Amino acid sequence: MPLLKVALSAPPDLGRTANIASILTMLTNEYLGKDPALTAVTIRYVEQDHWFIGSQALGERDPQSFSLHVSVTQGTNVKPQIAAYIAAVFSNMEKILGEIRDESYVIVDEIPAAAWGYAGKTQEYRLIAG
Numbered sequence: 001m002p003l004l005k006v007a008l009s010a011p012p013d014l015g016r017t018a019n020i021a022s023i024l025t026m027l028t029n030e031y032l033g034k035d036p037a038l039t040a041v042t043i044r045y046v047e048q049d050h051w052f053i054g055s056q057a058l059g060e061r062d063p064q065s066f067s068l069h070v071s072v073t074q075g076t077n078v079k080p081q082i083a084a085y086i087a088a089v090f091s092n093m094e095k096i097l098g099e100i101r102d103e104s105y106v107i108v109d110e111i112p113a114a115a116w117g118y119a120g121k122t123q124e125y126r127l128i129a130g
Contacts (some may be wrong), residue, residue, distance in 0.1 A: 001118055002034045003071040004041040008097070009051035009064050016096065017043050023092050028070065029086035032077050032108075038118070052104045063099040067107070073123045074110040082108050 004024055010016075021041040023069075028034045048058040051065060058065060068089060086106045094100050113124035 001038045001123065002032065002040070002074070004028065004039065005069045005071075006041065006043040007067045008043065008045050009048050009058050009066065010045055010097065011047075012045045020093075020096060023096070024068070024089065026086065027088050027092060031081055031088055032070075032072060033081075034072065049057075051103060057064050063101050064097045065101040065104045066093055066097065069107045069109060071109045071111055071116070073116075074112050077108070077110075084093075099110045 006020060006024065008020075020043055024041055025036050025039045029036045036071055038086075048060060048062065048064075051058045053065065070085075085108070089106045090104065093104065113127055114122055117123050117125065
């Protein structure tokens with residue numbers, strides 16, 4: 001039941017949006033073992049003059065940047081899985097966007113099972129109910 005929030009320093013592109021959602025869903029399944037049917041992805045575009053690195057706005061000719069926040073249930077993944085996932089995301093985003101800034105971030109937020117859920121039930125409830 002992951003929630004993926006992506007931000008891109010690029011102009012909106014519907015084809016790219018669908019491609020990124022598909023690839024990130026697949027990688028989240030492959031590396032973190034999350035069910036694609038329960039994976040939610042939101043993607044937003046930020047104009048390069050509104051994206052700052054080192055207090056400098058990205059220019060139109062600068063490489064693009066991205067950030068990805070992935071929310072998963074705490075304790076459902078181990079460090080090597082997360083590290084491999086971060087590397088795979090960066091590599092795939094580079095294939096999609098072309099050259100990207102090193103200052104592009106992937107953050108895996110591990111949320112306690114009692115603190116989130118879907119369909120009105122917490123993840124903790126689902127774990128206990130089996």
